[in-house]
Amino acid sequence: MAKDNNSMETMIRTKQENEEINKINKVVFQTDKLTKKFGGLIAVNNFDLKVSQGQISSLIGPNGAGKTTVFNVVTGIYKADGGKVVFKGEDLAGKKPHQIIKKGIARTFQNIRLFSNMTCLENVMAGQHCRSREGTWSSVLQTPGQRKEELEIKKNAEDRLKQVGLWKYQDELAKNIAYGNQRMLEIGRALASNPDLLILDEPSSGLNDKESEDLIIFLKSLLKEDLTILLIEHDMNVVMGISHWVTVMDEGKKIAEGLPEDVYNNPQVIEAYLGKDEEEEE
Amino acid sequence: MKLNKNIKEKNSIFKKWLIILIAILFIVLPFIINAYWVDVLFFFGIYALLGLSLNIVLGEVGLFDLGHMGFMAIGAYTTAILNTYFGIPIMILLPISAIAAGAFAWLVCSPIIHLRGDYLCIVTIGMGEIVRLTLNNNLFGITGGPNGVFGIDFPSLGSIFIVDNSTKFYYYIWLIVGLTIIGLVNLQRSRIGRAWNCIREDEIAAEATGIDVKYYKLLAFVLGAGLAGVAGNIYASKLMMVSPESFNFMESCLLFCIVLIGGMGSIPGVLIGSAAISLFPEFFRTFAQYRMLIFGAAMVAMMIFRPGGIWPRKRGAAEFKSLLMKAGEENG
Numbered sequence: 234m235a236k237d238n239n240s241m242e243t244m245i246r247t248k249q250e251n252e253e254i255n256k257i258n259k260v261v262f263q264t265d266k267l268t269k270k271f272g273g274l275i276a277v278n279n280f281d282l283k284v285s286q287g288q289i290s291s292l293i294g295p296n297g298a299g300k301t302t303v304f305n306v307v308t309g310i311y312k313a314d315g316g317k318v319v320f321k322g323e324d325l326a327g328k329k330p331h332q333i334i335k336k337g338i339a340r341t342f343q344n345i346r347l348f349s350n351m352t353c354l355e356n357v358m359a360g361q362h363c364r365s366r367e368g369t370w371s372s373v374l375q376t377p378g379q380r381k382e383e384l385e386i387k388k389n390a391e392d393r394l395k396q397v398g399l400w401k402y403q404d405e406l407a408k409n410i411a412y413g414n415q416r417m418l419e420i421g422r423a424l425a426s427n428p429d430l431l432i433l434d435e436p437s438s439g440l441n442d443k444e445s446e447d448l449i450i451f452l453k454s455l456l457k458e459d460l461t462i463l464l465i466e467h468d469m470n471v472v473m474g475i476s477h478w479v480t481v482m483d484e485g486k487k488i489a490e491g492l493p494e495d496v497y498n499n500p501q502v503i504e505a506y507l508g509k510d511e512e513e514e515e
Numbered sequence: 516m517k518l519n520k521n522i523k524e525k526n527s528i529f530k531k532w533l534i535i536l537i538a539i540l541f542i543v544l545p546f547i548i549n550a551y552w553v554d555v556l557f558f559f560g561i562y563a564l565l566g567l568s569l570n571i572v573l574g575e576v577g578l579f580d581l582g583h584m585g586f587m588a589i590g591a592y593t594t595a596i597l598n599t600y601f602g603i604p605i606m607i608l609l610p611i612s613a614i615a616a617g618a619f620a621w622l623v624c625s626p627i628i629h630l631r632g633d634y635l636c637i638v639t640i641g642m643g644e645i646v647r648l649t650l651n652n653n654l655f656g657i658t659g660g661p662n663g664v665f666g667i668d669f670p671s672l673g674s675i676f677i678v679d680n681s682t683k684f685y686y687y688i689w690l691i692v693g694l695t696i697i698g699l700v701n702l703q704r705s706r707i708g709r710a711w712n713c714i715r716e717d718e719i720a721a722e723a724t725g726i727d728v729k730y731y732k733l734l735a736f737v738l739g740a741g742l743a744g745v746a747g748n749i750y751a752s753k754l755m756m757v758s759p760e761s762f763n764f765m766e767s768c769l770l771f772c773i774v775l776i777g778g779m780g781s782i783p784g785v786l787i788g789s790a791a792i793s794l795f796p797e798f799f800r801t802f803a804q805y806r807m808l809i810f811g812a813a814m815v816a817m818m819i820f821r822p823g824g825i826w827p828r829k830r831g832a833a834e835f836k837s838l839l840m841k842a843g844e845e846n847g
Binding site for chain 2: 308310329330331334335340342346347348349350351352355358359360361362363364365367368369372373374375379382383386404406422426
């Protein structure tokens with residue numbers, strides 16, 4: 234009984250704080266009662282998520298909680314079975330991935346998906362596809378407009394490659410560079426599309442401590458560019474280190490949200506991660 | 516770093532001269548060799564054009580298309596029928612054949628474009644066979660059944676420019692191949708070419724990077740089919756007749772081999788591949804019986820020892836750099 238009260242209190246407190254933060258920061262992205270089913274399995278169940286402008290928000294939860302599914306629905310790879318995805322006041326439901334990135338949401342993947350047989354520079358250049366528009370015939374004939382655009386693409390790609398610190402590997406094939414660098418290259422490719430919201434799926438998985446630290450510093454530096462970041466993460470150190478706001482998910486539902494410290498001490502969250510004590514259950 | 520740059524520059528100068536040298540060779544060649552070999556080189560040109568067209572679909576985007584001859588058949592029959600029934604000059608029919616083949620590709624490929632790998636392969640085999648059988652069954656009584664269509668004109672523009680002998684046909688096809696190569700190299704280096712390669716590497720990542728996968732796959736099919744239609748037009752006017760048997764499944768397989776032997780997505784590779792397919796049988800005419808045996812053995816050996824093709828496409832300076840690094844390690 235005491236436990237219930239405790240959790241109620243945290244819920245109330247997080248709600249108040251949520252309101253406070255919403256007063257200061259504009260919500261730029263939110264999902265509203267998002268639902269996704271795979272056959273009989275409900276992977277995401279009436280899930281609400283809010284991301285405020287210029288902040289780093291995290292989505293955490295145990296394995297199989299449905300975090301990546303949320304990302305895949307948000308970026309259009311899966312189709313939602315219900316609910317809304319609202320970005321800058323616009324409903325994104327039913328839009329295809331290439332249309333969504335054009336609206337300003339870029340993402341990376343949990344298992345790195347680079348264009349492995351293309352050079353690092355080409356990978357980042359490909360990231361600008363949605364921001365360029367020259368067509369087939371102007372490319373075949375190499376019109377002056379097409380050349381100019383191509384030069385711009387190349388210049389932007391060089392800048393992004395320098396930003397993620399991979400300039401020296403520009404001509405190297407993406408599959409040949411180290412794992413940590415591949416992660417940074419994927420972030421570089423996502424940044425090349427000049428997004429407003431960057432969605433990162435477990436950016437620190439597979440990185441060593443030093444690389445994780447560098448990543449945290451890098452992500453913080455991105456906020457200066459007026460970028461909003463949403464990340465999935467299970468490395469608690471990374472989450473606590475950089476998040477302004479944390480949402481916890483388990484079995485497709487939101488179980489808590491709030492400031493990192495509050496979520497960290499929330500008994501429901503601890504239960505979701507570590508499981509319930511057998512004795513207490515009885 | 517400076518050393519690397521020097522090598523790069525030298526390499527590009529060497530490449531430039533090599534291209535000029537090959538171009539001169541192709542221009543003077545008909546004066547040196549006899550008419551028979553000029554004809555052989557003409558068919559080399561046809562295969563090169565077809566190889567380049569399949570390379571867009573198979574090499575650049577990685578879509579398995581084993582019915583490519585169907586597109587060529589559409590181009591060839593468009594030319595044959597419009598020329599023999601309505602007397603429209605062949606050269607005016609050149610773009611029309613391309614558009615007809617491209618439109619056909621758009622029509623039949625739109626509903627199957629989401630298929631992957633071997634599934635798409637099977638559907639395209641079916642498509643190629645349906646085209647051949649339809650022509651064979653004398654569609655609307657205008658395709659002439661198994662005999663095909665006869666009496667197609669030489670390519671001409673009025674009475675000023677007529678392509679009426681082997682040498683002229685040789686220059687005609689290689690001029691078109693040359694222009695096609697320039698266009699395709701430009702395309703390779705543009706955002707379109709990049710988008711195609713991205714789809715080949717990873718479809719989901721390409722879609723998430725903002726590439727409209729369906730559109731670019733269809734674009735590849737339409738462009739590839741259009742080029743095959745051009746090849747069909749020239750082929751029809753050279754032979755002065757078309758018959759369904761020229762567009763059988765075996766020919767589609769040969770085209771597939773051209774791209775695989777040469778190197779997927781590599782334009783010089785495709786040229787080497789088409790040379791291998793069209794010139795090889797001529798050199799080995801004396802052992803005609805064992806030709807296919809040798810050919811098969813060569814294919815197997817290729818796949819084992821050089822799975823990337825004879826001349827795979829090199830990207831950036833990656834190959835060079837790794838070579839230099841290896842040399843540096845050995846010296847150090």
